[in-house]
Amino acid sequence: MNGAAVIQPAPIPFYTVLVLYLGIMAFIGWYAGRKTNNIGDFFVLSGKAGVVVSGIAYFSTQFSMGTFLGTPGTIYGVGYAGMAISVPGAVFCMILPALLIGRKLITLGHKYGFLTMADYLTDRYHSKKMSGVLGVMMLFFLVPMMGAQIIGAGVIVHVFTGLPEWVGVVGMGIIVILYCMSGGMKGAMMTDVIQGSLMIATAVVTFIVSVVMGGGFSNINHTLQSMNEAYLTFPGANGYMPWTYYVSNIVLWSFFTMGQPHLFTKFFAMKDHKTMFKAILLGTAGMFFSATLIEWAGVNGIASIQNIEKADQIIPMILQRGMNPFLASIFIAGIVAAGMSTIDGILVTTTGAVTRDIYQKIINKDATDENVMKLSKVVTVIIGIIVICFGVFQPGSIFEINLFAFSGMAIFVVPILFGIYWKKATAKGAIASVIVGIISLLLFTLNPSVKALAMGFHALFPTTIIASIVMIVVSKFTETPPQETIDRHFTV
Incomplete structure (x- = not known):
């Protein structure tokens, strides 16, 4: 089917659901802001996050528009072999960091009041220069990572309303800025619980819809075979997934998550070691389950939707074509949630890098925590605007940008x-x-x-x-x- 014929915007249901969803997120940010009393609350929830909040917040921050749009979009051109991009790594992406560094970080964080990755590195290496190096690297790599998420919002708005993609980019950017500016990490982690739950529901529903649209597993596989047998085998279409790249992806998305500041910081927010190990079980189950289903939906989409404008549109199109407009809009909010949950965690962490790691520790050592809190709100807005601009200009695909940024921080x-x-x-x-x-x-x-x-x-x-x-x-x-x-x- 021609991609142009697939795009039949249903703006009223989409706007109704999205405005309601974003309104709830904004309210949570406002509420969290009222409960945020100090700098510890703002950056790591004062180390009091429990099992559910810790587990869901970790996986919802790890998963992003890349998981729900960019990766399925890449898989759409590869076939089953493309699922190796992140599914195997998803099993270990919380387990390995927890085993190798998590236990010690929780102990150090509670004992010495560490709030950010820079706090740890600066203290461990007895050098404030570490703060500056990390801060610069975070600005260079994490702004593009946030930009990749916000590009996804533009794709969704275009598919469901026909409006230019920049409208979705700007809209999502403003909402995330508002609730992060108000509630900091408390607002981010509270919204992550809702967003993570919605992401799992979206993965399940999208997978089911994609199977129904394709006429069942047998028919989907028969169609893929008739189109290109490479869709069914390794290394996939165009030889995308040779064994070396397969191994690389497993290690990339599991071992190297330890270098991501927005995930590293989550350990400082956890209540204790027992909380961490329970959160691992919850977070790992959520990541493996949702990643498998949403990526599989990308494969199924090959059989039922062809010739689309850009591969990143495949998941929104499956929902749009296969469901009632209002229901489709509810679950598309799960994809919006994937992007928002990643942006908010990174935005708060990046703000901390600028205000605490660069400003308070290097530029103005006499700055009080109250000064930093006030500055954090301003910096959140400035970084948010830069991210919006990045999203509007779209220098690459969601997957490419996400992979580049992730690799840099790794x-x-x-x-x-x-x-x-x-x-x-x-x-x-x-x-x-x-x-x-x-x-x-x-x-x-x-x-x-x-x-x-x-x-x-x-x-x-x-x-x-x-x-x-x-x-x-x-x-x-x-x-x-x-x-x-x-x-x-x-x-x-």
Whole structure:
């Protein structure tokens, strides 16, 4: 079927449901703002998040427009092999960080009042320069990550109303700015519970609708085989998923989540270790279940919808074509939730990087927590406006932008793990590893000759090896942090 014929906007049901949903999110932000009494509340909920809030908030922040639009859109051109993009990694993306760093971060966070990744790195390496390096990297990579989510809102608004995509970009941006500016992490995590639940429901319903539209599993597979047998096997259409890239994706979406500041910070918000392990079970189940179904729906969509304007539209089109307009709008709100839940977590974390890690620790060391709170609201608005502009100009597909931003922040896995497990790791070693790591990542990503040296693996594989070698070598020849600092981090 021609894609132009598929787009039959139903703006009234869409606006009715979306305005109601966004209104609820805005109210929660306002309510959270009234309950946010200090800087600890604003950034990490004062370390009091329970099992349900912790588990759902982690997975709803990890999952994004990339999961619900960008990844199914990529899979739409690949077939079943494309599901390996994130489904295997989704099983471990909360388990590995919790086992490797989570327990210690909860202890350190509660004992020393850490609120951000920069708090940990600055204290561990006894260097305020770590705050500046992390802050700059977060602005460079996390603004695009937020931009990828907000582009998805534009895609949804276009499919359901026929309006230009920039309308959805601006609308979503304003709502998220308002509730993050008001409630900080409390507002973000409270809305995440609703958004995460809605995301699971959307994944289930979209999958069922896609199966019905395709005439059942047998008919879908028969249709895919008649179109292109590669849709049914590895490495997929156009050879997209060779074994090296398959392995890369498993490691990428599980191990490297430790380097994401908006996920790292979630451990500081958890109440205790018992809460963390229960949250792992809840969050992992939610991630694996929803990722499998929404990505499978992308495969099913190949059999029933062809020749669409852009691949990112496949999931909204399945809902639009297969359901009553009001019901479709309710579940499309689940995709909006996926983007909002990621943006709010990143926006609060990025705001913290600017106001606490750069301003309070480097620019104005005399700034009080009250000053930082006030500045945070202003910075939230400024960053939000930059993200909206990024979304309007759309420099790439949702999946491409998301992957680039995720990879950039993943470099911090090196100073984090060395900081936790190696007493002799130094600040100069950590900073050098990040700088060399970023340069290596860009070379392996953008330069075809250098990229060939990765032998089919994702650029993060060789980049992490190089960054680790730099960390070891530089640390061997530079001064370690004071013994007091080492004791503080290795005797808890």
